[in-house]
Amino acid sequence: MKSLLLLSGLGLSAMLAELFNLKKFLFPLVCLGLLATIGVSIYDYNTDIHLFNNMLRLDNSALMFTGSMAFITLLWLIGAQDYIEKETSISDKYALILFTLVGAFVMVSYNNLTMLFIGLEILSMSLYVLAGSKKNDLLSNEAAIKYFLMGSFATGFLLFGIALIYGVTGSFHIDVIGEYCRANANNMPNMFLAAILLILVGMAFKASAAPFHFWAPDVYTGAPTLVTTYMVTVVKTAAVVSFMRLFYTSFGSVPYSWQVIVSIIAVLTMFIGNVTAVYQPKVKRLLAYSSVAHAGYLLVGLVALSNLSNGAIFYYTLAYSVASILAFHILFVLADSKNNDIDINAFNGLVKRNPLMAFGMTVAMFSLAGIPPIAGFFGKYYIFSAAIEAGRYKLVLLAVIASLISIYFYFKIVIAVYFKTTNEKTIKLSNSYKLLYAICIAILFAMAIAPQFFITIQQ
DSSP states (O other), X not given: OHHHHHHHHHHHHHHHHTTTTOGGGHHHHHHHHHHHHHXXXXXXXXXXXXXXXXXXXXXXXXXXXXXXXXXXXXXXXXXXXXXXXXXXXXXXXXXXXXXXXXXXXXXXXXXXXXXXXXXXXXXXXXXXXXXXXXXXXHHHHHHHHHHHHHHXXXXXXXXXXXXXXXHHHSOOBHHHHHHHHHHTTTSOOHHHHHHHHHHHHHHHHHTTOTTSOTTHHHHHHHSOHHHHHHIIIIIHHHHHHHHHHHHHHTTXXXXXXXXXXXXXXXXXXXXXXXXXXXXXXXXXXXXXXXXXXXXXXXXXXXXXXXXXXXHHHHHHHHHHHHHHHHHHHHHHHHSOTTOSOOBGGGGTTHHHHOHHHHHHHHHHHHHHHTOTTSHXXXXXXXXXXXXXXXXXXXXXXXXXXXXXXXXXXHHHHHHHHHHOOOOOOOOOOOHHHHHHHHHHHHHHHXXXXXXXXXXXXXX
């Protein structure tokens, strides 16, 4: 409750800052608020708080994901401060980011399908505006329109599924729905199975999972680079966790109704994302398809339904988010202000132009590819271990093959950084950018040193 009130209050404060000409205090205020949110999440650990007539449940899983998303937002703000404050309507940008985080908070802690919808809409409405925030850029406008139209359509599927669930069970509470499934596991009505499929379509869209991923590359490419960074980290985490929360709590006792379908979606997502990324000449679009593929790896953990799954998904989302912030921010620095995307040749000789950026990009690519000894390797290891524990051997084999494909395009960037030459000038970084890169690199190595701490933190 404290986290929700704190984040909502921060968002309202950001909106009022424009009226009272307090914009220069927004960055430190928001950073302090995010740190307080992380502190509250840690303080409330092991309390299992129920709010709003049991419509929200702050269990350990919700608290840890809330804390991790607040931390990722804090990292994002360190790298985005200059970008935000060069734009007009500074307070609006801060408010939209904070309200997106409020929606994400609700999505990882809901205990009622009504709250899932509310959280999803709070998050989505803010993102529609952020995606089109570069008003003079046609690609940004296209991204906003496409995201809005496709998002609204997917929400329709989700709501139709929720309505059918209510029609069968008489409740929106996911634990009550779970009790219904356990009591009727061998005799589920066809309408209930249809509802699961409709909800699956809506949730797969939000997680950018194939074949409902078609909006993601265009939206990620057209949106401002730092907005894309936020979408592929915090937003993807919220989407996957809300997916997991519903299917584990409500439909865990009837896995035959969804496990095979989600397994197929996971395989399609991994291969479509990775194979398509191989052919992308532009780095931002390459990373966009890479993000689609990572949704597939996370779905492998979801399908597992094992004791390791929750911790593995927490570890993976955190490692993936930190590596993505590092990679996308370096892309943002390299990209020309008039160009929303650059090709791989822009990374040529980066090691001579700025060694810190070169090392940071290498660490990010190694982590995303799952190369040891970076955190991304352990993320995939625990996801695959959870699936093996559940007997999903074929799914893990396909995931490993898909992961091997990704090494090719990640290493194309690394090769350009170290083994190709350029006549471009050296790049000077601000202290905040140096701090961001240092923190991200340190986290990725620290997570690799003590992975078990993150895996067991929610137990």
